[in-house]
Amino acid sequence: MFEKSTWIRLPRNVVVGHGVLDETVDAVAELHLTGRPLVVTSPTPREVAGTRVVEGFAAEGTDPETVLVEEASFEAVQRVIREADAAEAGFLVGVGGGKVIDITKMAADELGLGFVSVPTAASHDGIVSGRGSVPDGNTRHSVAAEPPLAVVADTEILADAPWRLTTAGCADIISNYTAVKDWELAKRLKNVEYSEYAGALSRMTAEMLVENSDSIKKNLEESAWIVVKALVSSGVAMSIAGSSRPASGAEHLFSHQLDRLVPGTALHGHQVGVGSIMTEYLHSGAKGEWRSVRNALASIGAPTTAEELGIEDETIIQALTTAHEIRDRYTILGDGVNEPAAREVARATGVI
Ligand SMILES: NC(=O)C1=CN([C@@H]2O[C@H](COP(=O)(O)OP(=O)(O)OC[C@H]3O[C@@H](n4cnc5c(N)ncnc54)[C@H](O)[C@@H]3O)[C@@H](O)[C@H]2O)C=CC1
Numbered sequence: 566m567f568e569k570s571t572w573i574r575l576p577r578n579v580v581v582g583h584g585v586l587d588e589t590v591d592a593v594a595e596l597h598l599t600g601r602p603l604v605v606t607s608p609t610p611r612e613v614a615g616t617r618v619v620e621g622f623a624a625e626g627t628d629p630e631t632v633l634v635e636e637a638s639f640e641a642v643q644r645v646i647r648e649a650d651a652a653e654a655g656f657l658v659g660v661g662g663g664k665v666i667d668i669t670k671m672a673a674d675e676l677g678l679g680f681v682s683v684p685t686a687a688s689h690d691g692i693v694s695g696r697g698s699v700p701d702g703n704t705r706h707s708v709a710a711e712p713p714l715a716v717v718a719d720t721e722i723l724a725d726a727p728w729r730l731t732t733a734g735c736a737d738i739i740s741n742y743t744a745v746k747d748w749e750l751a752k753r754l755k756n757v758e759y760s761e762y763a764g765a766l767s768r769m770t771a772e773m774l775v776e777n778s779d780s781i782k783k784n785l786e787e788s789a790w791i792v793v794k795a796l797v798s799s800g801v802a803m804s805i806a807g808s809s810r811p812a813s814g815a816e817h818l819f820s821h822q823l824d825r826l827v828p829g830t831a832l833h834g835h836q837v838g839v840g841s842i843m844t845e846y847l848h849s850g851a852k853g854e855w856r857s858v859r860n861a862l863a864s865i866g867a868p869t870t871a872e873e874l875g876i877e878d879e880t881i882i883q884a885l886t887t888a889h890e891i892r893d894r895y896t897i898l899g900d901g902v903n904e905p906a907a908r909e910v911a912r913a914t915g916v917i
Pocket residue numbers: 607608609610613637661662663664665667685686688689690691692694695696697698699722723725726727730733737803809832833834
């Protein structure tokens with residue numbers, strides 16, 4: 566008897582383009598979300614977009630409340646929940662980078678409220694996903710969370726954000742190549758559940774981004790358009806999979822370990838990109854495709870070395886040798902890369 570079942574939870578409205586921030590209220594109205602909005606944001610995103618979103622709701626007479634968050638932590642999620650309860654919020658709007666959006670989707674999930682994603686940076690593929698990523702002591706959780714009912718991605722704002730945030734988003738997408746390889750490996754060796762559609766979509770998203778890399782340039786709003794489309798597509802792959810597997814493999818474990826060792830030093834996307842160069846080497850060897858990954862990153866101006874990340878060589882080795890401990894997710898790192906092997910891959914790929 567066939568007993569398989571799945572829920573694929575996707576956004577209903579994905580609004581992308583120049584000046585669409587002012588359509589946030591319409592995107593919400595079309596979803597029949599009611600009650601008081603709680604706008605979750607952080608200081609800079611509030612300046613570049615949050616205040617305008619609040620003014621838009623206020624003009625409609627919905628009396629929005631705002632809460633500022635800085636870090637992705639369970640404590641921050643609880644704080645948003647308390648603010649939402651106090652404000653008797655009807656729905657949540659996350660305005661900011663990846664951390665703000667993760668906190669908002671996790672709080673919305675616990676509250677049982679709808680959530681709208683308003684990214685102010687094209688820096689990560691969590692803008693659409695129904696997953697939240699939270700560090701917790703020695704581990705890093707990928708938590709099932711409320712996927713956004715709507716995404717409002719204003720390319721004018723995204724193109725105006727510091728360029729490094731956009732190259733980080735590109736690198737988060739390029740890392741899908743190795744994430745999918747890790748997922749396939751885990752299917753072969755550990756019989757983990759694998760989705761052909763999610764794997765193919767994730768890989769194709771990375772390929773299309775790399776094919777379009779000539780059009781991804783600083784001060785070109787079309788770049789934000791291309792990158793957001795890829796981020797949405799990658800997020801959809803995660804939703805189809807029901808896990809972050811299509812977009813998060815060993816390169817992400819390496820990045821999560823760097824977040825513990827040297828927090829706040831480099832952007833998530835940049836770290837996973839450098840991790841991807843090395844894990845591609847581990848997958849396919851010296852003559853394999855690691856050069857293509859490195860060249861793709863270099864062509865959009867993302868870091869490809871420890872120095873460009875601003876991270877010490879020894880920290881790279883430490884992160885690579887301990888990344889497998891971060892979570893129970895089988896990858897090319899297996900039960901751990903030892904120090905000589907880590908040094909060899911980091912040197913051979915020019916990362917250190
Ligand atoms: N849930 C998921 O599926 C995914 C989650 N993530 C998570 O997202 C986080 C990484 O996201 P990031 O956006 O790289 O980090 P972030 O949220 O820390 O943002 C980076 C910085 O950019 C600033 N910023 C945002 N928009 C700006 C603008 N328009 N102008 C100037 N500054 C601006 C933020 O205030 C922050 O200081 C990580 O915690 C990562 O684990 C990443 C990918 C997928």
